[in-house]
Amino acid sequence: MTNKTLLPQAPKRRLSWNDPGVRSLIYQVLVLGIVGLGVWYLVSNTLHNLAVRNISTGFGFLHREAGFAIGESVIGYTPADTYGRAIWVGILNTLRVSIVGIIAATLFGTLLGIARLSKNWLVSRVASAYVEVMRNVPLLLQLFFWYAIITEVMPGPRDALNPVPGVFISNRGLKIPSLQGDALDWIFAGLGVAIVAILVLGHWARKRQESTGQIFPFARVAAGLLVVLPAAGWLLSGASLTLDVPALKGFNFVGGISLSPEFAALLAGLIIYTSAFVAEVVRSGIQSVSQGQWEAAEAIGLPRRRLLRLVILPQALRVIVPPMTSQYLNLTKNSSLAVAIGYPDIVSVVNTTLNQTGQAIEGILIIMAAYLTVSLSISIFMNWYNKRIALVER
Numbered sequence: 001m002t003n004k005t006l007l008p009q010a011p012k013r014r015l016s017w018n019d020p021g022v023r024s025l026i027y028q029v030l031v032l033g034i035v036g037l038g039v040w041y042l043v044s045n046t047l048h049n050l051a052v053r054n055i056s057t058g059f060g061f062l063h064r065e066a067g068f069a070i071g072e073s074v075i076g077y078t079p080a081d082t083y084g085r086a087i088w089v090g091i092l093n094t095l096r097v098s099i100v101g102i103i104a105a106t107l108f109g110t111l112l113g114i115a116r117l118s119k120n121w122l123v124s125r126v127a128s129a130y131v132e133v134m135r136n137v138p139l140l141l142q143l144f145f146w147y148a149i150i151t152e153v154m155p156g157p158r159d160a161l162n163p164v165p166g167v168f169i170s171n172r173g174l175k176i177p178s179l180q181g182d183a184l185d186w187i188f189a190g191l192g193v194a195i196v197a198i199l200v201l202g203h204w205a206r207k208r209q210e211s212t213g214q215i216f217p218f219a220r221v222a223a224g225l226l227v228v229l230p231a232a233g234w235l236l237s238g239a240s241l242t243l244d245v246p247a248l249k250g251f252n253f254v255g256g257i258s259l260s261p262e263f264a265a266l267l268a269g270l271i272i273y274t275s276a277f278v279a280e281v282v283r284s285g286i287q288s289v290s291q292g293q294w295e296a297a298e299a300i301g302l303p304r305r306r307l308l309r310l311v312i313l314p315q316a317l318r319v320i321v322p323p324m325t326s327q328y329l330n331l332t333k334n335s336s337l338a339v340a341i342g343y344p345d346i347v348s349v350v351n352t353t354l355n356q357t358g359q360a361i362e363g364i365l366i367i368m369a370a371y372l373t374v375s376l377s378i379s380i381f382m383n384w385y386n387k388r389i390a391l392v393e394r
Helices: 022-050 083-116 120-135 139-153 184-212 218-237 261-287 293-297 304-340 347-359 361-390
Strands: 168-170 173-178 179-180 243-246 247-249 252-254 258-259
Touching: 083 179, 083 261, 083 304, 083 347, 083 361, 120 258, 139 261, 139 304, 139 347, 173 261, 179 184, 184 218, 218 252, 293 304, 304 347, 347 361
Parallel strands: none
Antiparallel strands: 168 173, 173 258, 179 243, 247 252
């Protein structure tokens, strides 16, 4: 006769109000039902009121002719284009200032954060004063200040500042040279290949350093690829490439690339304001690394620059990345203040659209959807990067 281990069987679960799981499920269903009823009431009541007032609803207006001009755009646009294209121009303008602002604020804020921890008394005090002042002055006031500086203090086009050949700064904005010609496509293709090569090279260099301990001169090689591959694309194409330098004609400049006073003021305000918060994030991240790591790196003779790059900052990133995500989101949402100084971002363009069409609800929904999409995209990318650099427990 074989002995069998008798396992106790779990008792059958009965539906009873005394069961906490059953009560929890019922409460959740009730709350979900109440929320659903509330949403249905608000939507139906809104649609009824709009119908009583003969106000049209829906997004059909996006296909109608806009009829208004936009001061600057990344893509081609004329007043004869549709409202949909006008809104797309506003979204691209918002993305342009947000992306450039995030990159510049990260670089400038990182330098400020390191400067705050400098052993040089003057450097650390100047950085501290900058951070404290800029963090406590509202961003809207800073935007007005920089816009006034550019439009009122800067000289006119005839007396424009010319810090370097081909670059002019005036109350009409910033004028810089631009490249023109059929070779641009080849140059951008070479730039894309260079970026892919740098990503692959960075992965290989990191694996090589982990296995052998040898440091690959990644920064110099990456800089060389960014120069050599686009130049190679231009030479292989055999196409024309010219440098369009701005020149004063009449009362303004022609040629080159123009950055409007509104874009310049908005970008300066966002960078200066956000970099102060980024500096504090970087400073706290660096200070989270134990003093023993500093002492160990100094004991083997690492200079301070390589000590920060190879030992301190890789460990500090695990503390820096989560709050840095919040700063990127804040910068993107703060760009909506552009309407105060006349920069045609998504908020400004949609405001003009809803004033002409009366589609206020649809316009607000478009703005909300645009910012929600951009914010979620930033969050997803930063969360992926945070997981990538997280410590893996064995």
